[in-house]
Amino acid sequence: MKHTLAFLFSLFLVCTSVVAQTQKKTDSIPVKTYRYGVRVGVDLSKIARSFYEKDYKGLELVGDYRLAKKYYIAGEIGNENKTVNDEQLNFTTKGTFIKVGFDYNLYDNWLNMENMVYIGARYGVSSFSQTLNSYKIYDRSAYFGYPQSIQSGEEFKGLSAQWIEILLGVKTKVFNNFYVGFSLRVNKLFSNKTPENFDNLFIPGFNRTYDGTFGVGFNYTVSYFIPIYKKKAPIAIVPKKK
């Protein structure tokens, strides 16, 4: 529910800023130029969760580099530390992740607007450790009494996972070179080094794992664009009227 609210809020915020942008009018004669450079930012949702969720600490830095008019090399790097308290299990996962891939801008910008509605793909890898704090035995009969929680504290080190993400996102310039954006992601694990007698139930960067190998994630970013060079649009290309 918390996540759903965050989604809706993000959606609202980004949509309104997109609308606000499209209503802007320029007085000068339009000269279409494309700016190329590096954009760096941070995932606000992980920072926010670190404050309001006492069992979570996370940070994710994001970046992209505009390679061609519509293509961006993009990636994320971060660290997560999460304690999950389930009915049968209580464990803590700590680790680092890196995701690299590309974004493809689907949005036709007018004039000098620099918004993005994009699809992208990432290859993600995470290295982490898990500590099983406590667990319960599942005993259906419970004849000799209900199973009590057993303290463990066993640490499983050197765990890793690799996955592919497909994402859909929006980035919009709010002022100067500042952008806000969000992305929704569907992840598919393809390599998962699990510990003996336990499982990787949470993977930093991938998020919680379900019965299968699919997962979902999202981020909400604020980023700053560092321009490096500009390209003028070829004269032949006239912005389409819609």
Added chain:
Amino acid sequence: MKKLLILFIVALISLSSCEADDICSEATPTTPRLIIDFYDISNPTLTKNVTTLGIIGEGTTTVILFTNVSKIKVPLDISKDISKYQFILNYGNSNPAFINTDILQFDYTRRNVYVSRACGYKTLFNLDATNPFTQTDADTPDGLWMKNITVLQSNISSEDETHLSISF
């Protein structure tokens, strides 16, 4: 474009609502019980039903009652290395002469094995190699009704196989 966005959001919501693995399903094998088959002592290849059999574990007062079955499932204590039961044949019979109690103590080692997020762990048992069980008579002796007890499988890891056979 819009269609793609809607499709993506729908896919995301449907995936994130896959909470089925939050409930430990009945179909998931968890801590197994000891499976006992009853056989006819006069014809050891034939299973024999117990008319009524009540078992009571030491430290509890709850009776587990079996009627007209040849296969029973006995819970083992997951917090101790022994489980001791009274096996009361013809439990609750109006004629006290038919009621016969034997005491069986099972000795085993335990290990806890991971199952899943929803189920947590299960305990698997290994019956002691030299002394898997001890049969004694009731406190008020009435003779032993179990004539022959054989361990078929000392490794109790599932309820799919029979671990012990008792002839009477």
